[in-house]
Amino acid sequence: MNPLEKQNQSAASDAALLEVRNLDKRFGAHQILAGVSFTVRRGSIFAVLGPSGAGKSVLLKCIANIETPDAGTILFDGTPLDFRHRVSRLAFRRRCGFLFQGNALFDSLTALQNTALPLEQTTSLSRREINRRAMEALEQLELHEHAGQYPAMLSGGMQKRLALARAIVTQPEMVFFDEPTAGLDPLRRNAVFGMIAKYQALFGFTALIVTHDIDEALAVSNTVAMLYHREICFCGTPAEFGASRHPVVDSFRDSARTLRKSVALLRQGGDISMENEAVDEDLKEQL
Ligand SMILES: Nc1ncnc2c1ncn2[C@@H]1O[C@H](COP(=O)(O)OP(=O)(O)OP(=O)(O)O)[C@@H](O)[C@H]1O
Ligand SMILES: [Mg+2]
Helix, strand or coil, rough: CCCHHHHHHHHHHHHHHEEEEEEEEECCCEEEEEEEEEEEEEECCCEEECCCCCHHHHHHHHHHCCCCEEEEEECCCCCCCCCCCHHHHHHHHEEEEEEEECCCCCCCHHHHHHHHHHHHHHCCCHHHHHHHHHHHHHCCCCHHHHHHCCCHHHHHHHHHHHHHHHHHHHCCCCCECCCCCCCHHHHHHHHHHHHHHHHHHHHEEEEEEECCCCCCCCHCCCCCEEEEECEEEEEECCCHHCCCCCCCHHHCHHHHHHHHHHHHHHHCCCCCCCCCCHHHHHHHHHC
């Protein structure tokens, strides 16, 4: 048994850390999530895949209390989250780190100040210790030489790494990553996934990663879920994902084939959309 299989097996035997049950979310008449349910086991890496606009970020925002679900329950460590109470809100914030898709950095704060923020908000450490830890996180993301710079002075990839440093600075039990590698070059993209896998091995932390990097997600995760048309249409191990005959999984796994189909269609005088409509129509026929 290789180390990843061992890790998968031990993670699978651990208790649930996050349970999402029957989550519904709509904006006006637009139903985004309907009956979304899944469980993330303590110490595991859970990847969420799905087409653009499927509701992956909305799902994360519901968990982070940025959006309010219309129905459903979210349990963390066996306790339903109730964000109406400041104490449970703060306790959750202390135990979890978030990296949002748009980074959510504060323009008026330096890289060091942005990174230090979660420590200021959730601990009573001295200023010196907060700065030391923030600097350490920046070093891990190769940003220590930019500690005094403001987000606008950093490249897109550097801003992403800064958001990553802030998400892990408190060494949280669970980290939620929304597209942690978007805009990063291939080497840094691998480094981010490598870092997530390393942290899991070192601290046994739990991660939920929303990503479009299928190969990397399959390499590091214990469980892969696919969000499609408001619900989780597949949830299983990377091996099960690889073997699944579900048409949505199949189309994601074999995106090169999908591209070839779209290009062939274009060359025959057809049209291909910028988003997922062409693929969607194809899938709807198969489902
Ligand atoms: N605050 C909002 N008000 C109205 N509609 C919203 C809001 N936030 C998200 N949506 C809609 O919800 C849907 C899902 O958006 P979401 O950002 O979760 O997609 P996603 O799966 O994260 O896509 P991507 O892979 O491109 O990041 C989209 O149709 C989006 O327009
Ligand atoms: Mg998103």
